[in-house]
Amino acid sequence: MTSHTAEAPSSGDQAWPAPLAGAPVCGEVTVPASKSLTNRFLLLAALAEGPSVVVNALESRDSRLMLQALEALGASVEHIPDWKGTGEAAVRLTPVPLAPASSQAPAQVDCGLAGTVMRFLPAVAALTGRRVAFDGDPEARIRPMGAVLEGLSALGAQISDDGRPGYLPFTVESPGGLDGGEVAIDASASSQFVSGLLLAGARMRRGLRLRHTGRSVPSSEHVAMTVQVLRQAGVEVDDSQPFVWAVSPGPIPAFTVRVEPDLSNAGPFLVAAAATGGEVTMRGWPAESTQIGRRWTELLPQFGAEVSTVPEPGGETLTLTVRGARDEQGRPQVLSPGTVDGTAELTPTVAALAALAPEPTTFTSVDHLRGHETDRLAALVAEIRRLGGSAEETADGFRITSPVRHGATVFSYADHRMATFGAVVGLRISEVLVEDIGCTSKTMPTFPALWRSLVEGDAPR
Ligand SMILES: O=C(O)C1=C[C@@H](OP(=O)(O)O)[C@@H](O)[C@H](O)C1
Numbered sequence: 001m002t003s004h005t006a007e008a009p010s011s012g013d014q015a016w017p018a019p020l021a022g023a024p025v026c027g028e029v030t031v032p033a034s035k036s037l038t039n040r041f042l043l044l045a046a047l048a049e050g051p052s053v054v055v056n057a058l059e060s061r062d063s064r065l066m067l068q069a070l071e072a073l074g075a076s077v078e079h080i081p082d083w084k085g086t087g088e089a090a091v092r093l094t095p096v097p098l099a100p101a102s103s104q105a106p107a108q109v110d111c112g113l114a115g116t117v118m119r120f121l122p123a124v125a126a127l128t129g130r131r132v133a134f135d136g137d138p139e140a141r142i143r144p145m146g147a148v149l150e151g152l153s154a155l156g157a158q159i160s161d162d163g164r165p166g167y168l169p170f171t172v173e174s175p176g177g178l179d180g181g182e183v184a185i186d187a188s189a190s191s192q193f194v195s196g197l198l199l200a201g202a203r204m205r206r207g208l209r210l211r212h213t214g215r216s217v218p219s220s221e222h223v224a225m226t227v228q229v230l231r232q233a234g235v236e237v238d239d240s241q242p243f244v245w246a247v248s249p250g251p252i253p254a255f256t257v258r259v260e261p262d263l264s265n266a267g268p269f270l271v272a273a274a275a276t277g278g279e280v281t282m283r284g285w286p287a288e289s290t291q292i293g294r295r296w297t298e299l300l301p302q303f304g305a306e307v308s309t310v311p312e313p314g315g316e317t318l319t320l321t322v323r324g325a326r327d328e329q330g331r332p333q334v335l336s337p338g339t340v341d342g343t344a345e346l347t348p349t350v351a352a353l354a355a356l357a358p359e360p361t362t363f364t365s366v367d368h369l370r371g372h373e374t375d376r377l378a379a380l381v382a383e384i385r386r387l388g389g390s391a392e393e394t395a396d397g398f399r400i401t402s403p404v405r406h407g408a409t410v411f412s413y414a415d416h417r418m419a420t421f422g423a424v425v426g427l428r429i430s431e432v433l434v435e436d437i438g439c440t441s442k443t444m445p446t447f448p449a450l451w452r453s454l455v456e457g458d459a460p461r
């Protein structure tokens with residue numbers, strides 16, 4: 001795995017003044033659909049037997065890149081503005097032709113900075129039998145790809161490195177598709193290596209039996225999500241043995257599905273209540289979810305906030321409310337749990353809260369964040385220091401030893417979660433500017449507007 005430094009990139013655009021919360025942040029917020037679920041459902045729709053419908057699909061850069069890539073592989077996409085009078089938009093996707101029926105024309109996939117595109121689509125490309133060239137943003141070229149490519153290679157696909165071996169850009173070609181069978185990879189750098197092979201497993205002629213050879217798989221919730229989404233689509237998956245997954249071969253029936261809100265992107269809004277002693281409510285919180293963001297209900301109380309839920313009619317969703325703690329003088333009070341473990345993609349948002357707490361917090365089992373949109377451990381340490389706090393990297397994470405104290409320009413490193421880190425810190429610290437707030441369009445183009453309306457009080461109370 002590469003480690004890249006968190007030197008602040010220069011930005012030509014005007015930095016975004018993070019709104020300071022003059023009072024406890026109170027209001028109600030609705031967040032768009034989950035990136036991880038949207039891109040899994042779109043991919044499975046592309047491998048299904050007939051046109052499938054994804055209702056309330058996320059509209060963001062990552063989901064657009066997924067749709068464009070699937071179109072490049074031969075899918076057709078129809079946008080439906082109002083699905084059956086529900087008021088919700090939907091995407092109808094007609095599947096990708098698989099080998100040997102697919103076109104033989106070479107194709108190109110732009111992965112942008114989307115892990116779910118760069119790690120999930122090489123196996124789909126191999127199933128089409130076409131020669132498919134993959135590339136992405138400059139920042140994407142340092143995200144590890146090796147295990148997916150080694151897995152596909154072991155399954156018989158030809159991979160040519162168009163750059164550094166194990167990284168973008170590369171070309172995948174498997175004339176005749178994939179037979180599948182047994183394969184072993186080391187997925188300790190990203191759960192997406194496992195998900196990317198499993199999602200295509202049913203369309204391999206013998207199915208897929210995948211074994212992880214390393215110590216642990218990070219972001220295990222995302223592997224569980226993949227298994228659950230496959231089962232929901234009618235695919236048989238055996239995950240009864242640790243670190244071994246068997247996907248049975250067979251057709252994927254066409255489906256219609258509605259995507260849950262993105263619980264990771266809900267994070268900064270819920271944290272806003274915890275950081276300011278405010279109260280934020282979210283309706284439509286799934287009562288059961290495979291998303292890692294369901295962990296906010298356990299994480300926020302560890303920082304002193306109170307989380308309550310009320311079942312909504314039908315029982316499948318809840319209204320969730322977060323109330324931040326205040327001290328005897330009514331000032332916001334953020335406690336530290338001391339250590340938080342394995343917070344995966346929630347880490348930058350949790351770190352923003354921890355950086356406002358007077359007591360230190362240590363983040364453990366997050367070393368794979370070095371391969372995220374940027375090296376998040378280096379980036380968080382650098383930005384906390386820039387804001388007058390103290391922090392240091394550790395072998396498997398980082399430690400915040402004193403809170404942020406003054407404003408500064410927070411650099412985003414093209415990473416949406418670093419941009420929202422800056423927004424959260426800016427609630428309590430004046431004169432925080434966020435460089436490249438626009439990178440939040442990766443998963444949530446509406447972030448800047450929603451954030452401003454919540455903090456400045458235009459959101460319903
Ligand atoms: O499968 C997915 O949708 C994801 C898996 C995780 O990747 P890592 O295992 O690399 O953390 C997560 O961080 C990423 O945001 C989305």
Ligand SMILES: C=C(OP(=O)(O)O)C(=O)O
Pocket residue numbers: 113114115116345372373417443
């Ligand atoms: C790690 C993330 O994204 P990606 O899907 O690009 O890996 C993330 O959204 O935090």
